[in-house]
Amino acid sequence: MFWRILMQSLRHRWKQILIAVLAITLGASLAAAALSVSVGMDEKVGRTLRAYGANLILVPTDASLGATDATFKASDLARLNETKAVLAYAPFLYGVVESHNQPVVLVGTSIDAAVRVNSWWTIEPGIPTDSQAALVGVNVAKKWALKVSDPLTVRFRDQEQTFHVAGVLTAGGAEDDQVIVPLAAAQTLLGRLDQVSLVQVSALTSDISIETTARALEQSVPGAQAKTVRQIAEGEVTLLRRVQLLLALIAAIVLLAAGLSVGATMATVMMERRREVALMKALGAEARRIGSLFLAEAGALGVLGGILGYVLGFAFAQIIAQSVFASAVGLNLWVAAGSLGIAVSVAVIGSVIPMRRALAVESAVILRGE
Amino acid sequence: MTKKMIEVRQATKEYAGGTRALDGVSLDILQGEWVAIMGPSGSGKTTLLNLLSCLDRPTSGTVGIDGADVTRLAANQMAQFRREKVGLVFQQFHLVPYLTALENVMLAQYFHSMPDADEARHALEEVGLGARLHHLPSHLSGGEQQRVCIARALINQPQVILADEPTGNLDEANEEIVLDLFRNMHAQGHTLVVVTHDPTVSAMADRTIRLEHGRVVEPGEAMTAMPTGAPRVLQQA
Structure with a gap:
């Protein structure tokens, strides 16, 4: 029943959550790009150095x-x-x-x-x-x-x-x-x-x-x-560190923006769903149980945004690696898992405050239509 | 001697700003009794129903249901009390818009214990909605939505059914269907408390309690034994 409620709810308001998913996707894609370039290029720079020789x-x-x-x-x-x-x-x-x-x-x-x-x-x-x-x-x-x-x-x-x-x-x-x-x-x-x-x-x-x-x-x-042979080695490493720092900064800012966007979207969604929350409470559901439903929805947005973000981020990382290091980055399961984790965390953290507000509703007041 | 299902003693409810919605209300409702609560708008009917359904607490006084003083319960215990003892029927139905009729009934089972699709289907068939199981609320008429709401209220076999203007949004034909369902609930031994403005509805109750300005002005006569199929109308508007 938990999954049924979750899936039906997501299907019902897909237009609303699309914006939140897009925000998470964008944030996760930059995080994935930063991680891919960091992890991939550390090794690639080593190989590039070998290509340059001793x-x-x-x-x-x-x-x-x-x-x-x-x-x-x-x-x-x-x-x-x-x-x-x-x-x-x-x-x-x-x-x-x-x-x-x-x-x-x-x-x-x-x-x-x-x-x-x-x-x-x-x-x-x-x-x-x-x-x-x-x-x-x-x-x-x-x-x-x-x-x-x-x-x-x-x-x-x-x-x-x-x-x-x-x-x-x-x-x-x-x-x-x-x-x-x-x-x-x-x-x-x-x-x-x-x-x-x-x-x-x-x-x-x-x-x-x-x-x-x-x-x-x-x-x-x-x-x-x-x-x-300083000019080769230090040049490559300095460049890599600068690109890593830049990507990490952009990713942090975009993730913050994504978190705020999720928060704003969820605040709107939860405002509209106060009646639903009130009904669930009236049916005897504890706040913890209702909260887990809404957090699961946020988590699902995070998973979706994380997967899309990783795919997009991997493409970004390829462009950066090709244009800056004339190299390519490989698929890395740890980077994929990291991006997914970041996306889910942003979605869940962004949803906590609107959810807590919604759970505080007085069923009696809401169900009376006031 | 039929036992008291609901005992309210000196219940007062004040809202912020000093509005007193209930003012020292005391009443008893017996197990299996069908009580209508009537009164003008603002008389405290819905507030009283909220106290009985553990959705709200009195500012002072006590509310006893099935021998327990629910005003002393913690929030989680009140939630547990609601899902185990009480079935709610709303004027505005309050169905979850993205769940089908069947799923809306199963939702109450889910929060109570375990969802059982066969049992939920049977409950909907009992209220005449066997052909509407997989319809969303937006594809159901008002009468059909109210019947889903009734099936949901009954699915966990609560001892008390609390209804707030259950026929307020229905046409005459649907009102008749819903009242038939209430008659059945009464015949099955459920304790029914129905807030209504409608004399037709109150006429079917064993007793009508009248409220005005947050006070009981006509308590009706509590019955000592429950005759079935012979409702007594003590007060009519």
């Missing part, structure tokens, strides 16, 4: 960036895996070798890891896997007319080693003029076993500040100094 660089203490002589121990790098915010890292060892009677920079690295932190690298035909494979920068390949599978002999002092060309790298940077080989091969050739000159680190910055991560890395790796 945001931290570890170099030996007192060495300038790119120095080829100072190094630190490769075996100490395992500790990076224990640092919470580190998503990926790639060690690099640099040395100048000779090939085709010309000097060229030889880079030893874990090629898989290097590709992960430098996601914009293009390698044709694909990432090599064997230990004697070399990637040649696109300019090197052109200069020496190297093709995939060609041998490439490099010389360092009296050491000589032949690699085979496994791929051509286009990076749009210094790497286009370098020869990249597996780290162990470079360490052997250059006579620098267990040494690296530089580590590129991709760290998540949404929860922990990049400086904190940098200090943590310096403590993990002895003799290393961490430098941040």
Whole structure:
């Protein structure tokens, strides 16, 4: 009977409650958009950073960036895996070798890891896997007319080693003029076993500040100094925080307005329903029981507004994510549940005062038609 | 000796501004008795009915129903008393506009205990509305709405039926139908208190109590035993 009364009542006055539902929908949609962008973009910004590449660089203490002589121990790098915010890292060892009677920079690295932190690298035909494979920068390949599978002999002092060309790298940077080989091969050739000159680190910055991560890395790796690539990381995080704050403020204001609108609508509805309340009391219904009926109606408006609001808010969030972060947000059940909770709370809280007033009516007076 | 169903002692009701709607009213109504309450407008008829239906409390004095002093009850206890002891019939019917005839009757069951559609349907059939179960009040005539109101008042088997001008908004044909239903209620042993201006209605009662200026001017003669089917008219307008 409870549900029957509820459904019939909602059906009977759907035109009146439409305005309240619209107000709740609008409020809930902004709350859903704010939540979706906050939750979705925290993770997305992390991914965006990874797309931009490393945001931290570890170099030996007192060495300038790119120095080829100072190094630190490769075996100490395992500790990076224990640092919470580190998503990926790639060690690099640099040395100048000779090939085709010309000097060229030889880079030893874990090629898989290097590709992960430098996601914009293009390698044709694909990432090599064997230990004697070399990637040649696109300019090197052109200069020496190297093709995939060609041998490439490099010389360092009296050491000589032949690699085979496994791929051509286009990076749009210094790497286009370098020869990249597996780290162990470079360490052997250059006579620098267990040494690296530089580590590129991709760290998540949404929860922990990049400086904190940098200090943590310096403590993990002895003799290393961490430098941040500030402009990318901080820019993204600052933008995200500003968008979150703006959305939260707008959502709060619109939710307040929605609550007032629900209150005003319910006040009108309850005014018209005083006779109904008086009748229910005359039939022996306790105020608590009548109140639960009206609160359930308000809750139903909240559920309807919450569902519509989430759908609309998800669309808003997509527009914001696309236009501000060039990214997309995914469906999130917690955000949906949160939006629904906010919508129901606004509807119920907005209805409490008009409902209490209606419940205070004197049945005898109302039923007499006074 | 028939027991007293209603005992009112020195009941006074004053409203804000000093208006005294009832002024020391005392009366007894026996179980199974049909009493009409008559009097000019403003004489306190409806106020008295509100006290009997536990919708209002006297400013002073007591109102006893079925042995309990209802003026001492808390709000929730008064609500419980209403749903268990009293059935109300209104001049303006007061049906919930978005519920069908059947649902309006079931509403009283819902607040009393458990809704039972079969029982509610039977109650509506008893008042001749078997074909109007699923009609909304707006699709029913005044007489039909009043019959729904009567079915609703009777559905929880109350001991006392209180009616405020039950035929006031009805044409002659419908008035006759409704009065037949009151006759049936009386015959079934319900205690009936009917506020009315209509001499035809009061003529059917066992006794008529007259009020003027908030006082009982003609108490009628309380009966000691209830003859059925032979109403005594003590006062007529």
